[in-house]
Amino acid sequence: MLENEDILSMCKRRGFLWRSAEIYGGEAGFYDYGHLGAKLLDSWKRKWKEYFLGLDENYHMIYPNNIMPYSVMEASGHVDHFSDLMIRCKRCDSYFRGDHLIEEETGENAEWMGKEDMKKSIQNLDLSCPDCGGHFSEPEDFNMMFQVSLGPTGQKKGFLRPETAQGIYINFRREYRALRKQMPLGLATIGSAFRNEISPRQVVFRKREFLQAELQIFFVPGIHDEKFEKKYQKIEDEQVNIKRETWDESKEVKLKDMDDLPPFYLYHLGKMYEFYTDVMKLSSKDIRFRELSEDEKAFYNKIHFDLEVDFETLNGWKEVSGLHYRSDYDLKQHQENSNQSMSVSTDDGKKIPHVIELSFGIDRNLWSLLDKGYNDGDRVWLDLPKEMAARQVAVFPLVRKDGLPEKSREIFTKLRSDFRVAWEKSGSIGKRYARNDEIGTSYCITVDYDTLEDESVTIRDLKTTEQIRVKIEELKDVLKGLIQGRKKFEDHLERED
Amino acid sequence: MLENEDILSMCKRRGFLWRSAEIYGGEAGFYDYGHLGAKLLDSWKRKWKEYFLGLDENYHMIYPNNIMPYSVMEASGHVDHFSDLMIRCKRCDSYFRGDHLIEEETGENAEWMGKEDMKKSIQNLDLSCPDCGGHFSEPEDFNMMFQVSLGPTGQKKGFLRPETAQGIYINFRREYRALRKQMPLGLATIGSAFRNEISPRQVVFRKREFLQAELQIFFVPGIHDEKFEKKYQKIEDEQVNIKRETWDESKEVKLKDMDDLPPFYLYHLGKMYEFYTDVMKLSSKDIRFRELSEDEKAFYNKIHFDLEVDFETLNGWKEVSGLHYRSDYDLKQHQENSNQSMSVSTDDGKKIPHVIELSFGIDRNLWSLLDKGYNDGDRVWLDLPKEMAARQVAVFPLVRKDGLPEKSREIFTKLRSDFRVAWEKSGSIGKRYARNDEIGTSYCITVDYDTLEDESVTIRDLKTTEQIRVKIEELKDVLKGLIQGRKKFEDHLERED
Numbered sequence: 001m002l003e004n005e006d007i008l009s010m011c012k013r014r015g016f017l018w019r020s021a022e023i024y025g026g027e028a029g030f031y032d033y034g035h036l037g038a039k040l041l042d043s044w045k046r047k048w049k050e051y052f053l054g055l056d057e058n059y060h061m062i063y064p065n066n067i068m069p070y071s072v073m074e075a076s077g078h079v080d081h082f083s084d085l086m087i088r089c090k091r092c093d094s095y096f097r098g099d100h101l102i103e104e105e106t107g108e109n110a111e112w113m114g115k116e117d118m119k120k121s122i123q124n125l126d127l128s129c130p131d132c133g134g135h136f137s138e139p140e141d142f143n144m145m146f147q148v149s150l151g152p153t154g155q156k157k158g159f160l161r162p163e164t165a166q167g168i169y170i171n172f173r174r175e176y177r178a179l180r181k182q183m184p185l186g187l188a189t190i191g192s193a194f195r196n197e198i199s200p201r202q203v204v205f206r207k208r209e210f211l212q213a214e215l216q217i218f219f220v221p222g223i224h225d226e227k228f229e230k231k232y233q234k235i236e237d238e239q240v241n242i243k244r245e246t247w248d249e250s251k252e253v254k255l256k257d258m259d260d261l262p263p264f265y266l267y268h269l270g271k272m273y274e275f276y277t278d279v280m281k282l283s284s285k286d287i288r289f290r291e292l293s294e295d296e297k298a299f300y301n302k303i304h305f306d307l308e309v310d311f312e313t314l315n316g317w318k319e320v321s322g323l324h325y326r327s328d329y330d331l332k333q334h335q336e337n338s339n340q341s342m343s344v345s346t347d348d349g350k351k352i353p354h355v356i357e358l359s360f361g362i363d364r365n366l367w368s369l370l371d372k373g374y375n376d377g378d379r380v381w382l383d384l385p386k387e388m389a390a391r392q393v394a395v396f397p398l399v400r401k402d403g404l405p406e407k408s409r410e411i412f413t414k415l416r417s418d419f420r421v422a423w424e425k426s427g428s429i430g431k432r433y434a435r436n437d438e439i440g441t442s443y444c445i446t447v448d449y450d451t452l453e454d455e456s457v458t459i460r461d462l463k464t465t466e467q468i469r470v471k472i473e474e475l476k477d478v479l480k481g482l483i484q485g486r487k488k489f490e491d492h493l494e495r496e497d
Numbered sequence: 498m499l500e501n502e503d504i505l506s507m508c509k510r511r512g513f514l515w516r517s518a519e520i521y522g523g524e525a526g527f528y529d530y531g532h533l534g535a536k537l538l539d540s541w542k543r544k545w546k547e548y549f550l551g552l553d554e555n556y557h558m559i560y561p562n563n564i565m566p567y568s569v570m571e572a573s574g575h576v577d578h579f580s581d582l583m584i585r586c587k588r589c590d591s592y593f594r595g596d597h598l599i600e601e602e603t604g605e606n607a608e609w610m611g612k613e614d615m616k617k618s619i620q621n622l623d624l625s626c627p628d629c630g631g632h633f634s635e636p637e638d639f640n641m642m643f644q645v646s647l648g649p650t651g652q653k654k655g656f657l658r659p660e661t662a663q664g665i666y667i668n669f670r671r672e673y674r675a676l677r678k679q680m681p682l683g684l685a686t687i688g689s690a691f692r693n694e695i696s697p698r699q700v701v702f703r704k705r706e707f708l709q710a711e712l713q714i715f716f717v718p719g720i721h722d723e724k725f726e727k728k729y730q731k732i733e734d735e736q737v738n739i740k741r742e743t744w745d746e747s748k749e750v751k752l753k754d755m756d757d758l759p760p761f762y763l764y765h766l767g768k769m770y771e772f773y774t775d776v777m778k779l780s781s782k783d784i785r786f787r788e789l790s791e792d793e794k795a796f797y798n799k800i801h802f803d804l805e806v807d808f809e810t811l812n813g814w815k816e817v818s819g820l821h822y823r824s825d826y827d828l829k830q831h832q833e834n835s836n837q838s839m840s841v842s843t844d845d846g847k848k849i850p851h852v853i854e855l856s857f858g859i860d861r862n863l864w865s866l867l868d869k870g871y872n873d874g875d876r877v878w879l880d881l882p883k884e885m886a887a888r889q890v891a892v893f894p895l896v897r898k899d900g901l902p903e904k905s906r907e908i909f910t911k912l913r914s915d916f917r918v919a920w921e922k923s924g925s926i927g928k929r930y931a932r933n934d935e936i937g938t939s940y941c942i943t944v945d946y947d948t949l950e951d952e953s954v955t956i957r958d959l960k961t962t963e964q965i966r967v968k969i970e971e972l973k974d975v976l977k978g979l980i981q982g983r984k985k986f987e988d989h990l991e992r993e994d
Contacts, residue, residue: 038559
């Protein structure tokens with residue numbers, strides 16, 4: 001059984017991620033990305049942008065701020081409603097989320113509970129403080145937004161955004177005009193979000209500062225969805241692993257088998273699924289879309305499926321992203337509160353657009369790559385998608401003499417502009433392989449004595465440890481073919497025979 | 498005379514940037530980047546990373562958090578010292594930075610003033626409130642960090658980082674080990690920083706939330722600087738525009754003419770300067786390095802030059818980045834406060850590394866591109882570096898019939914993966930040119946009736962509006978050559994003759 005700690009230990013030691021401010025004892029709910037984590041993160045972001053902005057030329061990135069004025073979060077409903085029920089141990093003064101304690105006891109979702117339900121449930125289950133055994137206070141609301149004071153008077157309030165979405169909604173009106181009123185319009189952003197979690201836990205899964213990638217698509221149903229329908233028809237036969245609310249288990253079905261859902265929704269569901277299988281290279285047995293029940297989903301979400309990954313380190317299925325049909329709730333709220341029209345002109349008069357939200361927790365997505373990619377059998381190796389790997393290529397001299405370091409250095413220099421590549425000369429070849437296996441270097445290249453004669457090098461495959469011999473002049477093309485998946489390692493092996 | 502408002506108006510209308518939450522009246526000190534601003538920002542970041550991480554293979558990106566624990570900002574000295582002197586109008590209750598009001602009156606820097614100096618200066622100058630004419634209170638300290646409360650008790654404090662640097666210093670120890678103790682070590686980050694400015698102003702110049710790109714280079718002087726010296730020797734003859742503290746005016750000198758400064762400093766000064774001339778394409782008459790006086794610079798900065806740009810919209814020279822030799826101050830502070838050793842092993846025993854900091858205010862750098870690039874003579878056009886331009890290429894059909902839209906669409910599709918490109922069919926050709934000139938599209942491509950016959954198109958140059966005719970099959974290569982600066986537009990013109 002793989003534990004969080006197995007992966008975290010590698011991540012800390014090798015430079016992926018660790019608790020923030022660890023020299024000061026570490027701060028709960030905060031993690032920093034080190035030099036390898038930063039590379040993985042940047043690659044994930046780039047692939048996400050390429051894929052989702054590539055869906056339509058009227059989809060664009062924008063960058064709103066982290067700090068949001070009070071008015072925005074009031075209009076969105078977060079000031080009044082963005083709270084969790086908190087219970088306090090009367091003996092040791094520790095705070096807990098009531099629903100989490102109930103879930104741990106019963107194994108059933110308790111997020112839907114109100115104060116009364118929770119109070120009864122805690123009594124019935126006879127729950128006591130997991131730290132000291134003390135009794136609990138009654139549940140109380142705790143708003144999860146971080147508040148800041150703006151300017152010198154201390155009277156003006158703002159919040160750190162608890163989601164990136166609101167920064168997009170408040171800019172819809174201006175972008176709609178700047179982009180010359182073309183619909184549907186997609187506005188995406190990638191950035192931080194902040195939630196003052198009562199008890200941060202599960203490594204990067206419940207952080208107080210986390211990263212989101214969101215694409216908000218604005219359209220008027222019945223008017224702008226022809227475009228989605230056409231695109232949907234091309235993929236309606238695709239298979240996805242689905243858990244409908246009324247089903248006992250998840251199963252693979254065709255998109256068109258869910259014809260109670262509108263094409264605009266199914267199209268984006270199919271595309272998100274494809275991102276997980278084709279770009280993040282996760283196996284369809286490890287991912288599913290789960291439909292949320294009425295109790296679970298927010299009242300403004302008319303349709304809500306979460307993309308879940310089956311984590312080995314986290315006891316099974318956990319949400320890493322979601323597809324939310326939010327209707328016209330958001331723009332209506334901002335129209336009412338700001339007194340600025342959010343409507344668009346259509347052949348059928350002025351209409352307030354609806355929103356489909358594609359929302360990704362980036363830290364969770366990266367953790368899913370680490371969880372599913374980590375192998376610790378005979379050797380420890382990390383199977384990352386080659387186009388996202390923190391390090392794609394490592395170049396070694398077989399020995400540290402006779403011109404091999406210089407030759408390998410030359411090759412490293414040639415590859416630098418096209419790949420995430422490192423040059424290593426210290427330790428035995430075996431140790432260098434082991435170090436690179438552990439961080440998921442897709443290909444290790446060794447320069448040996450033969451290289452000086454025949455201008456060719458050895459490429460070793462991370463997954464199989466098999467090796468092929470390639471001419472230096474062909475090296476760049478071979479590596480590109482392998483990394484982009486146009487060529488398989490086996491094909492090169494056969495050519496060797 | 499170009500005003501902020503000229504550029505801001507274009508930026509708002511076309512999608513570069515505008516006040517955050519403008520539908521709620523806008524929030525002072527906050528700006529959002531729209532779809533064109535986001536492209537410019539992302540390109541700037543990519544070029545910055547390429548250039549500065551390219552200086553050495555042991556320079557790496559990391560991503561620390563925005564929220565910093567109290568302990569970190571206490572150790573760095575920000576809790577006690579990161580404050581500005583604030584004065585309040587006793588009549589209308591407005592707050593001001595005292596140094597700014599004095600500077601506006603006298604034209605001289607007043608940032609160095611303590612409470613007593615400021616009090617006297619305000620009395621001597623007989624300053625009164627610019628809003629209502631009222632009298633001022635005595636100057637008081639105002640800490641500019643945004644404070645947040647961590648967790649449910651409300652007792653634990655954190656801060657939004659006022660600079661990205663501290664997040665790097667607290668991770669030095671772990672990265673030094675993860676990177677197998679190679680020195681010098683460079684750790685860079687790009688991200689937000691937050692300062693609760695008393696009176697935000699000058700558009701993006703004094704924002705409450707802003708973007709920084711910083712490279713912190715760790716080395717032990719006398720032990721690890723051989724590498725810098727060698728590299729410095731290659732560039733010591735380069736000319737830079739410099740204003741030394743004791744000089745009346747700035748002048749162009751060779752790096753080696755400043756031989757009172759250490760080679761490790763001059764090397765990075767030269768490289769920063771090159772970034773401004775070669776990557777950001779600013780003219781050396783518009784940039785200079787200004788040495789700060791003892792009064793101006795922080796006590797831990799042994800050497801401090803700011804890179805300043807001569808802004809038309811902001812009345813002259815303003816700082817956009819800085820090069821700070823911070824000595825071993827930062828790591829020493831964190832070693833003392835955390836009780837964790839920050840030293841590295843050298844042939845001369847254990848030593849605490851020193852830091853050279855290359856610090857860039859990204860918003861200011863982008864504003865310098867807009868300010869220096871904006872031309873409003875006969876036509877409005879924006880001269881952005883082609884590799885950074887928000888839009889590099891626009892493709893038009895001459896008319897909206899006879900297959901020209903389809904043909905131009907084909908060409909657009911071919912160019913999409915290599916350039917930031919748009920396809921436009923609405924409005925007259927003249928209007929399309931004007932729109933693209935305004936946002937700085939480097940090249941406009943027109944598909945006309947001849948295209949259907951001879952498979953060639955027209956490319957129009959932003960700067961000169963001159964046109965060349967190019968075969969479609971050569972189009973991608975020609976555009977790449979032009980954008981990367983390997984080819985000049987004139988060379989193609991000549992070929993036309």
